Amino acid sequence: MPDRDFDRTTVLGKVMTVLHAYSIDDSVLSLAELTRRTQIPKGTLHRVLTDMVEVRLLDRTGAGYRLGGHLFELGMRASVERSLLEVSIPFLEELNVRIHETVHLGILDGTDVVYLTKIGGHRQASAPSRIGGRMPLHCTAIGKVLLANADSSLREKILSAPLPRYTPHTMILPGPILAQLDRIAAEGVAFEYEESAAGIVCVAAPIRDGDRVVAAISVTGPSHRFRPEAHAASVRAAAEGIGVTLARRSRLLTEPRS
Known part of the structure; x- marks a missing residue:
């Protein structure tokens, strides 16, 4: 249906x-x-x-x-997503080359993450994410970043409803999730440890256009070899670089020409 x-x-x-x-x-x-x-x-x-x-x-x-x-x-004429993709791809490719794990770009749509792109390789983790696909906010690193920076009404809507458990590690209790979201908002980085799929771990950071979080990026790998906390600084730096470039592009498009 x-x-x-x-x-x-x-x-x-x-x-x-x-x-x-x-x-x-x-x-x-x-x-x-x-x-x-x-x-x-x-x-x-x-x-x-x-x-x-x-x-x-x-x-x-x-x-x-x-x-x-x-x-x-x-779809490619949708100006916001197209601009975001054009700016983000070089940063995502650099992350993929440096870390050798799967890199994602996602945006908030309703109560889900929608993945705009996914860059992997021969060592790509078997993650459930797909380009154009959706995943829930509460159990994905990108989703947590977006939810941590969303308005309080969206938090209440999601956390007041029963949350699906995808693995034994999925957090479904509102109290612990809210505490985690507060930490994510303060620290600017989120982690997932086998919460959306067994054997998958992830680190994500927000992309800001000015004061507004417009998207998030993540690096995902298998739990037996990938240590997401070791790459938090790189992911955060890439997200900040995308945000700075987006802001610069916006200024160039809106400034009057002499």
């Missing part, structure tokens, strides 16, 4: 319902599966899918329908 509810009586609602029927693990979905997930009548859905193929929001294949290339083009 789609992860959001849309008004299926409107054309836009039907289109959005179809798009959100795809999960991060889906490449192609059949008409039957899309009918099941969207709960749109098959005849109506077929017409919607035909129109979406026509404008390249979907591609038709022998096995069904896949998300179209036009979605990628539109």
